Structures are given as structure tokens and as C-alpha cells.
Amino acid sequence: MTTAADLDEGALEFEHVPETDQSFENALAKAADGKRLAVDDAVELLTTGTESSGIDAERKERVLELADRRRAETVGDVVTFVANVNNNVTTACNTGCLFCNFKNPDSAFEVDADVAHSGFTKTPTESREAVRDAVERGVYEVTSVSGLHPAFALDDEHREILETYDDAARTVNYKPPERYETDPGTYVEQLRSMAVDGVHLHSMTPEEAYHARRGTDRPYESIYRRLREAGLDSAPGTAAEILVDEVREVICPGKMDTGEWVDAMEGAAAAGLPLTSTMMYGHVENEMHRAKHLKVIRDLQDRTGAITEFVPLSFIHQNTPLYEAGVVDGGASRDEDELLVAVARLFLDNVEHIQSSWVKSGDEHGLKLLNCGADDFMGTILSEEITKRAGGQYGEFRSVADYVEMVSAIGRPLAERSTDYEQTRRVAMDGGPYGPTLGPKADGTPLLD
Secondary structure, three states: OOOHHHOOOOOOOOOOOOOOOOOHHHHHHHHHOOOOOOHHHHHHHHHOOOOOOOOOHHHHHHHHHHHHHHHHHHHOOOEEEEOEEEOOOEOEOOOOOOOOOOOEOHHHHEOOOOOOOOOOEOOHHHHHHHHHHHHHHOOOEEEEOOOOOOOOOOOHHHHHHHOOOOOHHHHOOOOOHHHEOOOOOOHHHHHHHHOOOOOEEEEOOHHHHHHOOOOOOOOHHHHHHHHHHOOOOEEOOOOOOOOOHHHHHHHOOOOOOHHHHHHHHHHHHHOOOOEEEEEEEOOOOOHHHHHHHHHHHHHHHHHHOOEEEEEEEEOOOOOOHHHHOOOOOOOOOHHHHHHHHHHHHHHOOOOOEEEOOHHHHHHHHHHHHOOOOOOEEEEOOOOOOHHHHHOOOOOOOOOHHHHHHHHHOOOOOEEEEOOOOOOEEEOOOOOOOOOOOOOOOOOOOOOOO
16 A cells, blocks of 8 residues: 655656746736636636746736636525535455555454444444434535545445455455444345435445445446435535646556546446535646546546535644644645635636635635635535544534524625525525525524524
8 A cells, every 4th residue: 555655856846837838918818808728728827827827816816806707697695505424334454555544454344353443333323313413404415525444335235245255355355344343234224224315315426436336347327326325315525635647646646547436437427426526636736637637527527416515624634644744744725625616616617606614614714715616505514524533623513503603794694505505595694593404404593502
């Protein structure tokens, strides 16, 4: 398994660099005219011009102002959020991504392992209890993203296939559940357990779908159809990181490549599932990589029309292998955050919604991003583990009352929304009490006492 310490001096010498034959003024003029931007245009806007180093403050503001106007023209002034809960099943994973501190080696979870760790694995019954409790509180979306536990299989039939392999741990990353203290069940069992009381189940990243088909030649569409039968309602376009393979080979060499990620997303769309899309930036990549990533997302949306939102994820570095090994010395700057959101709004002309993240940016900076082209402000979450374990410092939960206070500060209206944005309800900022109302058991009662 590759570690950050294994990277040699040439690992970050990329073929793709932020150099173009375009100019900043031409790129900005194209965006102002509503023309479809090219990758070179995006690079110029992300850098505020490649003819000089650093971000030009005046040029940056021009990009932000244009993106904010485009946001208002496209989706209006309402800031949306979703009442959701995270229920991640397991931290057991042996993929070895260098940007991640969520995982624990799967061997630490094996029977008789004498390894201290802070990880967890939930049984399907425990997942059901966690989701049912959240739905009783008024939540109507459950998001589940988990480590690639070697005992996970799609279903019993898939498990039987994996068990036919010689040296299955090495050839198909499979170990039988009896090797572990806790059996995670199958993906189908976990999804069925979480699909309770009419909740919207948002789960199964492309990487998890890859794990759920390993050892077979089944197309991704069939995998996602099986998962949809089990209760899956939409699929997250996470595990994207940066969709340029020379970057992926550095930060997540054990993961699927860009083409495989796209194949999985197209399979989910073909199975009738709405999708989200993401980018995790601010580590080893440059502005050309970011622009190329946006092009992959836009092309995917041109083909499928299934993407409901784009979610920029600013790299949280503090507890990650990349930072601890000195490969990176921090994450993206606030200027970079603002420009990424703004350029995403201008470049992704076929994706309506752009998200700002209080988990990654905190309240104050997250609100600023809502004036840079973003229109959605995440969700209540109730329990956030992935960013927290990487060193995130902005908490794990926001109440509806918190949303009222935050969004009132920027003078914008607030609405809760369904996962697919098809349903919205304006929140009357009249003194409360405030709670969700769109869920199957939501009646306006605050999520927490």
C-alpha cells in the first residue's frame, strides 16, 4: 500500500499545469455573455489570470460578482438546506487514500485483534435504529458513506461468488464476516435497514459500487438497480476527489480511475437515480486540474441530466497522511474557495445548484460563499464523522434555528428542500420555534431539545 512517505520528488511534477493561450479579460467577457466556457477559460478565472502569480483582489471580485448575478438569474435568492442525518456504517477500509483520516485498517476489527482504535462498524439493526430515531425527530434524508470493509458484499449471491476465489483477500479484497468482531452484513441488508418510514436514502458512492461488484463483470447499472430495489433513492457523486488521473495516482492510488468513476455514475443514472457531484480540492492539484474536473462533471451532465447539485469540498488537512508526511502544508485559501464556487457557477451551465459547506468552511465563510454563486447550505447532519476525523473544527450539527440566524444575517430568504430539490418549503423567520416539516414525521418541532 502506498503511503505519503513513499512519494518521490517527481510525484508532484504534473503534465497538466495552469498555463493557457486565453486571457482573463476574454474569459470573463465570455462568461458575462453567457457563452459556454472552455477549460482554458476556467483556468484564467480560477487564477485571475495566468500571466502573473497570486490572486488579484480586484479581478477576483469581478468574478464573484458575475457568479452571484448568475446565481440570482438561475435559481433566485432563496438559500436552501435539507434536514438530514449521516449514518456511516463502518470506518474499516484498506484502500489507503492519503487525504483521509476517516478509515481504520480492517485488520484492527478482526477477532482477537489487539489494536486500539476509535473506529466502528454498525450492524444493519444498529443502522435501522439510528435512522429511525432521526426520522422520529423530523429528518427526511439519510446520507451514508462508508469505508470499503472487506467483508462487504452486494448481497448473498455476490458473497458466494467472492468466496469461490483463491486467496480472496488479495485478489478481490474479500474476507468473510466471521473474521471480524462485527458483521456489517451486505450492502443490500444495510440499505434495507436504513430505508425506513419514508426517509430518502442517499448512499453508495461510485467507489462503494465498485466494491459491490468486485470479482464480477456486472455492469454498474445492474448494481444500482439492485440497490434501488433495496431502498436506495439517490447516489452521491463523492469519491471523485480530482477527476484527473495524474492527481488520483498521488492521493488515492488504490481507488478507481476517472473513467471508472464516470462509468459508475452513468450506471446509477441509467438505473433511474438522481446524482450529486463533488470536487475535493486544495491539496496537491492545481487550477488546470480543477478546470478539467469541472469539464468531466459538465460532460457527464450533458449525457445524463441526472445531477442535481455540485458540492465543492475544501480539503481539511490537519490529521491526514498528506499533511503529516509534509507533502502539503495546508488546504485551499479562502480566495481559492470563493473562486472555485464562482467558477463552478459560471462553468457548470447545466447544473442548477451549487452548495456551500458549513462543515468545511464554518458559518461565516460558508455564508460568504452564498454570495459567490452558491445557493444551497448543506444540511443539519446531526452526526458528522469524516471531516471531524480529518481535523475539521466547525461542529457536527446545525439546527433549523441556526439556519434562520445564519441566513438572516445575509438578508436572504430560507427554505428547506427535498434531496432532489423538487420540494421546498419557505421558513418563516418569525421567531420560531423552528423545525423541519417536509419529512414523513416532521411537524415543525425542533430536531433537538
